[in-house]
Each structure stands twice: as C-alpha cells, then as structure tokens.
Amino acid sequence: MTFSIQRPVSYHDQVHRYLKDMIIKGRYQPGERIYESKIAKELQVSRSPVREAIRTLEQEGLLLIDEKSKITVYEPTLKDLEDIYQCRQALESLAVSLATQSAKKETLELIERTLREANREFEQNSCQSAQALLHLNTRFHDLIIEASQNRRLQKQLHDLRSLTFFYRSKNIEKRERCFEIISQHQGIYRSMRQRDEAKAAELMRRHIEADLCYLKTVLFGEKSE
Amino acid sequence: MTFSIQRPVSYHDQVHRYLKDMIIKGRYQPGERIYESKIAKELQVSRSPVREAIRTLEQEGLLLIDEKSKITVYEPTLKDLEDIYQCRQALESLAVSLATQSAKKETLELIERTLREANREFEQNSCQSAQALLHLNTRFHDLIIEASQNRRLQKQLHDLRSLTFFYRSKNIEKRERCFEIISQHQGIYRSMRQRDEAKAAELMRRHIEADLCYLKTVLFGEKSE
DNA sequence: GATGATTTGTGCGTATGTATG
DNA sequence: GCATACATACGCACAAATCAT
Numbered sequence: 001m002t003f004s005i006q007r008p009v010s011y012h013d014q015v016h017r018y019l020k021d022m023i024i025k026g027r028y029q030p031g032e033r034i035y036e037s038k039i040a041k042e043l044q045v046s047r048s049p050v051r052e053a054i055r056t057l058e059q060e061g062l063l064l065i066d067e068k069s070k071i072t073v074y075e076p077t078l079k080d081l082e083d084i085y086q087c088r089q090a091l092e093s094l095a096v097s098l099a100t101q102s103a104k105k106e107t108l109e110l111i112e113r114t115l116r117e118a119n120r121e122f123e124q125n126s127c128q129s130a131q132a133l134l135h136l137n138t139r140f141h142d143l144i145i146e147a148s149q150n151r152r153l154q155k156q157l158h159d160l161r162s163l164t165f166f167y168r169s170k171n172i173e174k175r176e177r178c179f180e181i182i183s184q185h186q187g188i189y190r191s192m193r194q195r196d197e198a199k200a201a202e203l204m205r206r207h208i209e210a211d212l213c214y215l216k217t218v219l220f221g222e223k224s225e
Numbered sequence: 226m227t228f229s230i231q232r233p234v235s236y237h238d239q240v241h242r243y244l245k246d247m248i249i250k251g252r253y254q255p256g257e258r259i260y261e262s263k264i265a266k267e268l269q270v271s272r273s274p275v276r277e278a279i280r281t282l283e284q285e286g287l288l289l290i291d292e293k294s295k296i297t298v299y300e301p302t303l304k305d306l307e308d309i310y311q312c313r314q315a316l317e318s319l320a321v322s323l324a325t326q327s328a329k330k331e332t333l334e335l336i337e338r339t340l341r342e343a344n345r346e347f348e349q350n351s352c353q354s355a356q357a358l359l360h361l362n363t364r365f366h367d368l369i370i371e372a373s374q375n376r377r378l379q380k381q382l383h384d385l386r387s388l389t390f391f392y393r394s395k396n397i398e399k400r401e402r403c404f405e406i407i408s409q410h411q412g413i414y415r416s417m418r419q420r421d422e423a424k425a426a427e428l429m430r431r432h433i434e435a436d437l438c439y440l441k442t443v444l445f446g447e448k449s450e
Numbered sequence: 451g452a453t454g455a456t457t458t459g460t461g462c463g464t465a466t467g468t469a470t471g
Numbered sequence: 472g473c474a475t476a477c478a479t480a481c482g483c484a485c486a487a488a489t490c491a492t
Contacts, residue, residue, distance in 0.1 A: 007292060010459070012280070037478065046461040047479085048273065055237070055277045059284035061380075067232060068468075069479055083377040086323070090315040098311070150308040155286075156381055235480070262457060271482040272458085293489070294458055 011049035016056050018043065023062050023073055024165045031075035034063075060159055074163065078220050084160055085212040091157050092141070092208060093201040096188060099147035100197040107147050111189055114139050118182055125175070133178060134168060140185050144192075164215075172218050184210065236274035241281050243268065248287050248298055249390045256300035259288075285384050299388065303445050309385055310437040316382050317366065317433060318426040321413060324372035325422040332372050336414055339364050343407055350400070358403060359393060365410050369417075389440075397443050409435065 019039070022028050036054060040047045054071060057063040062074045076084075099107075118136040121129040145157050173181070184207040191200035244264070247253050261279060265272045279296060282288040287299045301309075324332075343361040346354040370382050398406070409432040416425035 012459085035478070040461095048276075048460055048462090051273075051479090052276055052280045055280040056284050059281050061377075070468095071479095080376070083375040086319060086375055087316065087377050087381060090319040091312065094311060094315040150311055151305070152286075152308040152312050152385070156312060160377070237480085260457070271480095273481055273483090276458090295489095 011045050012052035012056075015039070015043060015045065015050050015053035019053055019057055020060075020062060020162070023057075024162060026166045028073045030073055032073045034071050034073060036071065061163060076163070076167075078216065081164075081215065081219075082212065084163055085208060088157065088160055088164075089205050089208045091153060091160070092145070093204045095145045095148040095150070095153055095157065096192065096204045097197040097201040098150060098153075099144045100192045100195055100200045102149060103147045103192065107143065108189075108193060111140065111143050111192070114143065115182070115185055115189055118185070122178055122182060130173070130178075134173070137181055137185070138165075138168075144188075167215060167219065177214055180210065181207075236270050237277035237281075240264070240268060240270065240275050240278035244278055244282055245285075245287060245387070248282075249387060251391045253298045255298055255391075257298045259296050259298060261296065286388060301388070301392075303441065306389075306440065306444075307437065309388055310433060313382065313385055313389075314430050314433045316378060316385070317370070318429045320370045320373040320375070320378055320382065321417065321429045322422040322426040323375060323378075324369045325417045325420055325425045327374060328372045328417065332368065333414075333418060336365065336368050336417070339368065340407070340410055340414055343410070347403055347407060355398070355403075359398070362406055362410070363393075369413075392440060392444065402439055405435065406432075 028034060036047055036050045040050045043050070054063060054065070058065050064072050064074060066072070103111075114136055118133055118140070121133045121136065141161070145154055148154065184203065188200055188203045188207065191197075191203055253259060261272055261275045265275045268275070279288060279290070283290050289297050289299060291297070328336075339361055343358055343365070346358045346361065366386070370379055373379065409428065413425055413428045413432065416422075416428055
C-alpha cells in the first residue's frame with residue numbers, strides 16, 4: 001500500500017460535503033429553511049466556513065437563497081425534473097457516444113463486470129441487494145461519464161445527477177423497473193462493444209426518458225404520453 | 226415609469242460580478258495568480274465577502290483553487306476548448322429544438338430583428354459596428370436559449386458561454402467569418418420559422434462546430450479536419 | 451534550513467435587517 | 472407601531488501555512 005500524508009481538509013469543504021449529503025440523503029426536507037448559524041453551532045465551527053459552503057451549494061443548485069437571504073433546500077418540481085432530464089439526455093448521450101469512440105478494453109470490462117454484478121444482485125432479490133443494485137446502476141452511468149474524458153461534461157453531469165439522487169435514495173425502484181433498467185443498460189453496453197456510437201447514444205436517450213417517465217408516475221402520479 | 230425601492234446589493238455579489246468581469250474581459254491573464262487579500266484591499270472591503278465570491282467563481286469554473294489554496298484564473302487549453310464546445314453542441318442544439326417547438330410569434334420576431342440589425346452592422350463595416358455585431362450575435366444565441374424555457378439548460382449554457390466570452394472580447398472575427406456566422410444564424414432562424422426542430426438542431430450543431438474550428442485556427446493555429 | 455513577510459483559514463463582535471407578538 | 476428575538480452581512484484579529492531570502 002502507498003502511503004501519503006494527507007492535508008487536513010478545510011472546514012468549508014467538510015461543511016460543504018456534510019450539507020450536500022444531508023440534502024441528497026433527504027435528511028433535510030425539500031424546501032425546508034436552514035440557518036447558517038444553526039449549522040455552525042451543530043458542527044461546532046464558526047459561521048465563516050459555513051457561509052462559504054453555502055455559496056458553493058447555491059451554485060450547485062442544492063440551496064436557494066432568496067433576496068432576503070433566506071436559505072432553503074432545493075425543492076424539485078415536476079417541471080424542474082423534466083428540465084433536468086432533458087439536459088441529462090443531451091449530455092449523457094454525448095457522454096456515451098464519446099465513451100464508445102475511445103473506451104479502452106479495460107474500461108469496457110469494468111462496465112461489463114458492473115453489469116454482471118447487478119444481475120447477480122437482482123437475482124438475489126433481498127433488501128440488501130436492492131441497495132447494492134442502486135449503487136451498481138449509478139456506477140454504470142459514472143463509468144461511462146468518466147470514459148467520455150470530457151471534464152466539462154463530467155462536471156455538468158455530476159451536478160445534474162446529484163439533484164436527482166435523493167429520489168433514488170428513497171429506494172423506490174420496483175422489481176419490475178429494476179429489470180428494465182438492467183436490460184437497458186445491457187443494450188447500451190452491447191452497442192458500446194460494437195463501437196456503434198449512434199446506437200449507444202440513442203439507447204441512452206431512451207433509457208433516460210424511460211427513467212423520467214417512471215419517476216414521474218411514482219413521484220407525481222402522472223402518466224406520461 | 227414604475228418606481229421600486231431597491232435593496233442594496235451585497236458585497237459578495239458585487240465582488241463576484243467585478244471579478245467575473247475582470248476575467249471575461251481579459252483584465253486578468255489566463256493562469257494568473259490572484260490574492261483574496263489584494264482584491265479586498267483594492268475594493269475596500271473585508272476578506273469575508275471576497276472569499277464568498279471566490280467560492281462562487283470556483284464553482285463556475287472561472288477560478289481554480291489548488292490544494293494549497295493558490296487561486297488562479299481559468300486558463301483555457303485546446304482540449305478544454307474542445308470539451309466546452311462539445312457540451313455546447315449538445316445543449317444548444319437541445320435549446321434550439323425546444324425553442325422551435327414553443328417559441329411564440331413575438332419571440333421569433335425578436336430574433337428576426339436581431340438578425341436584420343446584424344446585417345445592417347455588417348454592411349456598415351466599421352470598427353464600431355464590429356463591436357455591435359459581436360453583441361448582436363451573442364444576443365441571437367441568448368434569445369434562443371431563453372426561449373427554450375428550460376432553466377437548467379439556461380444556467381448550464383450561461384456558464385459554458387462565459388468561459389468562451391473572453392476569446393470573443395479580443396475582437397478576432399474577420400469579416401469573412403462574420404459573414405459566415407450571419408448566414409448560419411439565418412439558416413437556423415429559417416428552420417425555426419418552419420418549425421423544423423430537427424433541422425434547426427442540426428444546423429446549430431454545425432454552426433457551433435464551425436465556430437470551434439475557426440477559434441482553433443485563430444487561437445492555436447491548428448487546422449481542423 | 452531558519453526567519454520574516456505574505457497569505458489564507460477560522461472565530462468572533464457588531465451593525466443591520468426581519469419576523470413576531 | 473414598538474420591543475424583542477434572532478437572522479445575516481461584514482470587518483477584524485489571530486493562528487497556521489506558505490513563500491522568499
């Protein structure tokens with residue numbers, strides 16, 4: 001194992017991660033008002049680093065600060081969910097297209113292994129494996145995004161995807177939907193292997209559309225056309 | 226005229242705008258190191274609001290902060306320029322597609338007027354009109370992005386485009402390229418009027434590709450295939 | 451390396467703004 | 472409208488890290 005001295009992580013960075021986690025995991029309610037002074041007290045730090053963390057989170061879209069400096073947690077609306085998914089369609093289809101062009105063998109194998117593990121967890125069909133499946137499916141997307149080798153794309157998608165993660169953490173995937181997800185992922189992977197970037201992009205676009213459609217029914221009880 | 230009481234703009238907001246302007250206008254050199262303490266002194270404010278502005282700018286990609294807290298101005302590389310333009314292709318073609326679907330008559334007329342003004346300035350062919358042309362061309366894109374009515378898309382493109390503005394402020398457009406830009410814009414606009422979203426998206430994609438190609442030759446002296 | 455000059459990280463006090471009774 | 476409680480905005484002080492000599 002390689003050893004390296006770690007620089008202590010700055011408070012504003014730690015506060016940033018803490019708050020991001022709290023929001024994504026749903027420990028704060030969407031739309032809930034939060035107080036920088038309260039957070040500072042809770043975490044036993046002064047308000048300065050908290051303020052900086054809050055600016056960062058505002059920029060990431062996870063916090064909203066109104067004209068009276070009232071800080072509220074991001075609250076997704078149906079329209080916003082659709083907006084986010086439209087962007088994801090455009091960007092992730094680009095990502096998979098780039099990845100298909102340039103992914104090395106090892107990367108493809110990594111993706112394949114992720115899919116195989118997902119299959120195994122699916123067949124297990126336990127409560128624990130549902131959690132594992134969630135991670136594996138996220139990983140599938142992450143591997144592709146990373147393989148795109150486009151830093152800007154990575155950052156944009158990273159930010160967009162955090163906004164949708166807290167839906168996921170509710171573990172709302174029904175078994176039926178899980179099966180669909182896995183088979184869609186497999187289709188995308190097959191196109192990547194065949195180096196068919198147009199097909200991979202198109203399948204990704206449809207996969208994300210299906211995902212939105214599913215989320216809409218589950219969260220807002222709306223049937224999509 | 227309507228009158229409304231204005232809230233004073235917070236320091237961190239003003240500092241943010243100031244720094245963003247300095248960076249985009251090229252008043253700081255790309256890669257130049259800047260000091261929060263120096264900025265605070267220059268602007269006669271304390272370091273607190275400056276620090277917050279810096280966090281925001283870091284998140285926007287205009288400042289980089291390394292692990293030793295050294296703050297440097299964003300420095301575009303050829304690869305980064307390509308990355309940005311790939312994202313813009315994906316997102317602006319989505320934007321024009323959405324705008325084509327939903328733009329009202331008035332919006333289309335606004336775009337048309339912008340194009341007509343651009344034509345006029347082009348024919349004028351003066352130093353002043355070159356500057357005006359730059360603004361009008363930017364406005365063309367802005368109007369379409371706004372017409373997409375997708376907030377996420379707007380923010381993402383807004384951030385990406387700031388990163389490319391300081392190239393523009395160098396006034397590098399040759400007359401020949403200006404003509405191309407205008408005619409490409411007109412092609413996009415025609416497709417929008419005909420409500421042909423696929424064509425509008427494809428033309429936007431090509432327009433942005435051409436733009437990248439031109440920038441590459443001008444800035445990095447590289448011919449693109 | 452050791453030392454002094456900068457620079458950043460953080461805590462804290464005060465002024466000011468906002469909500470509530 | 473006023474008083475109180477509490478929130479945020481900002482400036483400032485000091486410690487720790489960094490850099491140059």
